[in-house]
Amino acid sequence: MNGPRMNGSGANEGSTGGNRSWRRPGPVRGQRGVALITVLLVVVIATLLGTSMSTAQNLAIHRARNYLDQAQLRQYVVGGEELARQILFEDFAETPTKDHLLEVWASQELNYEYEDGEISLRIIDLQSRFNLNNLMIGGLQRERFTRLLSQLGVDAVFVDRIADWSDADQNTSNLGAEDYExxxxxxxxxxxxxxxxxxxxxxxxxxxxxxxxARLEPYVTALPTTNVPLNVNTADFVMLQVLAPQINGEAVGNALEQRVAVEGFNAVPELFAAMGTPPRTSTEGLGVQSGFFEINVTARYQDRFGYLRSVVQRNPADGGLRVLSRTFTRALPPLTTDVEQDAEDE
Structure with missing residues (x-):
């Protein structure tokens, strides 16, 4: 009968022994946990890097789009100025001897639509206002400015103070002020x-x-030269009333009606004739043609708005225009006053 084989030490070769057990070593299990954590960290870092790169790319795309849209808007604004200059040049070609408020440039409906936007223009004749630099001439210009301040309810002391502000000397006028003050x-x-x-x-x-x-601002301008004539075809009620002391509201009203009927006076004496003023009324510093204009442009491109206010000078010989100044800001409207309405009601 064959039994289990015994080795030399007496141990049974077919037995594994009751005191021995087979277990997985501890370090292998720990290494697997570290590997899992490392993989997770790599995934998290990769996710963060991807998100960061995606965000940075989106910001760069939006920034580039904003720059492009802003540049496009600026071109539309400058294009609006060029369009206004073209309107003024064509006006000169048609009627080079006079400018009045029934011409195309003076329209309040200069609106032009295009794809994804529109342009609105407003052209103002700066020679419809009193040129502050004309005060350097004195005489009749000073008298008219004094009457303007009185008409607007502004203290007459500013006649001397404004003159002293711009003159080249330090000699104080009667009610003026120089550096010492x-x-x-x-x-x-x-x-x-x-x-x-x-x-x-x-x-x-x-x-x-x-x-x-606020009362004075809508009626004055600052042109780069003196002795610029006031255009009686574009001047408003208040400015016409201060031309001479004997002019009253009724005379101005008659002149305004006549000015519309004839589509602008051809000469200054026609204005005084319509007013019924004496023939000796001085026409000094007055005219029927303009060379300085303010162009106000409002442009919209998609949901963006751009603004431009520029002053241009038109050559009275050939109608050529040059830009004197540009401001890419929105012109705020002046504070409202009742001066002009009160004058018309008299």
């Missing part, structure tokens, strides 16, 4: 001692308050 202020500064560059300089004139400036 300005240097004594809490925040001292000096007078310009040169012509007005912009109407906003009026705010620097001694004691010029907000209300006085």
């Amino acid at each position: 300005y240097l004594g202020l809490e925040r001292p500064y000096r007078t310009a001692d040169q012509g007005f560059q912009d109407v906003s300089e009026l705010r620097m004139v001694l004691d010029m308050d907000t209300e006085s400036f």
